Amino acid sequence: MPGSAVKVERDMYPGINAFVKFVADSVSRHTLGRDGKPRARSIVPFEKTDVNPEGADDLDRVDHMVTGCPNVGPVIKPDYAVALCLIEAKYGQNGQTDAYAQLVMYSRNIYGSQPHRRFLWGLTVCGTLVRACLLGHDKIYASKAVDVASPVGRELLVGLFVNWSLCESTRVGYDPTMERDEKGEWTIKVFEDGKSHVYGGLEMVFQSYSLLGRRTRCFVGTTKVGSVEKEVLIKDCWPHALKDPADRLRDEIAFLSHIKDTLGADANLAGKYPMLEVAGLVQVPGRGPANVDDTTTAAMADLVMSDTAPPDAMPLREHKRIAMSPVGAPLQTVDSPDELIVAVCDAMEVHTEIVRRCGILHRDISINNILVRRTGDMVGGMLIDFDNAIRLDVEHVAAQPDRTGTMPYMSIGNLLQSMVDRTALDDWESCIYVLCWLGTIGVNKEDQRYQRANTKNTIYSIHEWRDGDPKIIAKKKRGHVGSLANFADAILDELINHEKYKPLHALVKSLHRALFFNPGASPLCHGCRADDETLEELQNGTLPLEKQHDAKIGPSFTDPFARRAEIADKIVDDLLDTLTKARDEAIKRLYPTRRETISE
Structure with missing residues (x-):
């Protein structure tokens, strides 16, 4: 049996294969229809083991996998597109934790290759102990360990394979509302x-x-x-x-x-x-x-x-x-920074209208949620994905602060789960981070290759926005955007140094100034922290009148994010005006013989 007297994982694979084939052959013999064909699902192993399967987005080698798809002849190289479940093997029982980790890591490729997969199964084999795993949306469950060196253990494992062979497709994780035709x-x-x-x-x-x-x-x-x-x-x-x-x-x-x-x-x-x-x-x-009640939970209850x-x-x-409708393309299919500016402007223009006329705040501006649309030879943009949106006219957003969005593009307040009301300024801050990201790494694959070939630096400040504790990322962003000098050093100087990127440089700089250092707002609203000297002048009554742009300014208003939130509409007007002017200039460069805008 698998793992009974071996010290190397690959020596376990023939035993696993033989066991799965034995069960498959027995099920087939006992489920023949009148036409002589098996009526059960055929659960069979792949002939090759310890290889990189077809359909992977990485170079990892999986130990083993089985398929439940009908095939004629032997099933050779593992393929994520037809995998029923993965099997991770360890020759010793102390390898259980590593087996779980690898199973979770590799199984994700099945979702990438199987559009009709609803949930996943997996097996770990550590020595002679086997565990069945159910990988759901929110949790991953493992069965008790059964020892296949014992008759009872083998009976339980056979029962699992028989159930997989005979049950409905929904119980092994497939979606019956998606089908593949003869072509x-x-x-x-x-x-x-x-x-x-x-x-x-x-x-x-x-x-x-x-x-x-x-x-x-x-x-x-x-x-x-x-x-x-x-x-x-x-x-x-x-x-x-x-x-x-x-x-x-x-x-x-x-x-x-x-x-x-x-x-x-x-x-x-x-x-x-x-x-x-x-x-x-x-x-x-x-x-x-x-819903999950009729899939994952029910399947777990059926796990013998x-x-x-x-x-x-x-x-x-x-x-x-x-x-x-309509159908758009990913943002990184733009041909140039000018096309990026046009697409992002369209998205933020409609974002503003949705906030003001519909009372809906998007809360997840990211590279994935702005699409490119093309009409003839003209380019435009589209804002999608309202999964994380909220109705501003119904809910007080700060009453239950949550963290929504995509990590590198989240606003500082969002990362900190600040009690300051979420406003359109949070999404505009995310928009600036999107432009900074693509301006640094390149707006498309061709420009990314140019950047790698023409700079010795491969680690940029923006990479500190990507992974880790949200509060640490918020601190990094504060440092990068909290002053004009820091923003120039950490971000602007790392944008791609090419002539066609100069308009994007100027736009990012202008948007940063319009949001964090808006000239129409009090100096107390500038940057990411209240200016101590200005606050002291205010408290002492010596702050010049020309600096007191907002009558509500007072000693208790020391959080620039809170102060800007109170005048968000005015700042949004400035941001949209800045972006619209940049779009109009980009259109002139893209279509020098045409004067009309995308909307016209």
């Missing part, structure tokens, strides 16, 4: 009011490699509107279920519906935000709305190797799909 093309169903809308020609444009959380994936699909094929962007995700009806005010579908109703007639904003087409909860045949239920209930998540 190998995927179709997907999007549900609304109990009806399903089928989209074909599916192409994955955003993969999810995350084991935990929403696991958002995006596809481009097509449907016929009359005799015309229409493309839509389909978002597939698993947000937490909103149990309280009042929480529906924070539902992305509700946001998109409200935005459509409010801005749909404004031709100047068309194409700059996602227009809702169809949206709703995924309906699993025979079960109704799909476990003698106990999960120790605590997992958070309930809902499986949602949203079809939207």
Whole structure:
């Protein structure tokens, strides 16, 4: 049996293979239909072991994996696209922790390769002890260890493989609302009011490699509107279920519906935000709305190797799909910094309108959430993904400060979970970080290669915004943006030194000044900390009147972020004006023979 008398992991693989094949052959013999073909799912191993599987985004070698897909002939090299579960083996029982770590690390590739996968299974084999693992959205469970050197242990493991062979596809983690036709093309169903809308020609444009959380994936699909094929962007995700009806005010579908109703007639904003087409909860045949209760928890209860239920209930998540139009491309498909400026300006223009006319704050401005759209030879931008948005007219944001967004682009207040109200300024701060990031590493792959070839520096200040404790990242950002000199030294001097990047340099510098050192605000609102000398003058009554721009300024208002939040509308006007002027100049450079703007 696996691991019974071996000291090297690779010596365990033949025994694992033989065991899986034995069970598969036995199941096939006992489930033959009248046509002589097996009616059970065939759980078989791959012939090659300890290799880098097809479909990996890294160079890691997995010990073993099994597939549940029908095949003719031997299954040779492991392929993440058809993997049912991974197997990590250690020759000693003290290797359990490492086996778990590797299983979690490698399994993420299955999500990247299987668009119809809802949750994952895994096995660890340490000596003769085997554990089955269920990798869910919020937690990872492992069964009790069974010793396959004993008859009871082997019986339990056989039972697991038999269950995988005979159960419905949903219980091994597959989504029945996504199917592949005879040509190998995927179709997907999007549900609304109990009806399903089928989209074909599916192409994955955003993969999810995350084991935990929403696991958002995006596809481009097509449907016929009359005799015309229409493309839509389909978002597939698993947000937490909103149990309280009042929480529906924070539902992305509700946001998109409200935005459509409010801005749909404004031709100047068309194409700059996602227009809702169809949206709703995924309906699993025979079960109704799909959620974690009918997948992961139920599957765990069916795990024959476990003698106990999960120790605590997992958070309930809902499986949602949203079809939207138009379809955009990733931000880093721009051809130049000028195209980047145009795309970002369009996104922040509609962001401002959504805040002011819809009362919705986005709260997750990032590289992934601004798309590029092309109409003929013209370029534009689109703001997407309202997962983390909030209704400003209903909720007091600072009452329950949370941390939302993408780490490198989060505002300082967001990182610190500050009690200062979240305003549009937080998203504008994120916008500045997006421009700093792409201005430093390059707006596309070609410029990234140029940057690597023409600079000795490969570690930049912006890399300190990427990983680690949020409070430490906030401290780093304070140091980088808290003064004009620090910003020039830490950020501006590290932007790509090329003529075509000069307008982006100027824009980043102007936006930084307009946000953190707005000339229309009191000096107490400048930077990231109150100026002690100015505060002392204010307290002593010696601060000149020309410096007291805001009548509300007082000794108790020493937090620049709090002070700027109170005059956010005025600062947003300055920021948008700065960005719009930069867009108009970029358009002149991009289209010297054309005078009209994108919106015209």
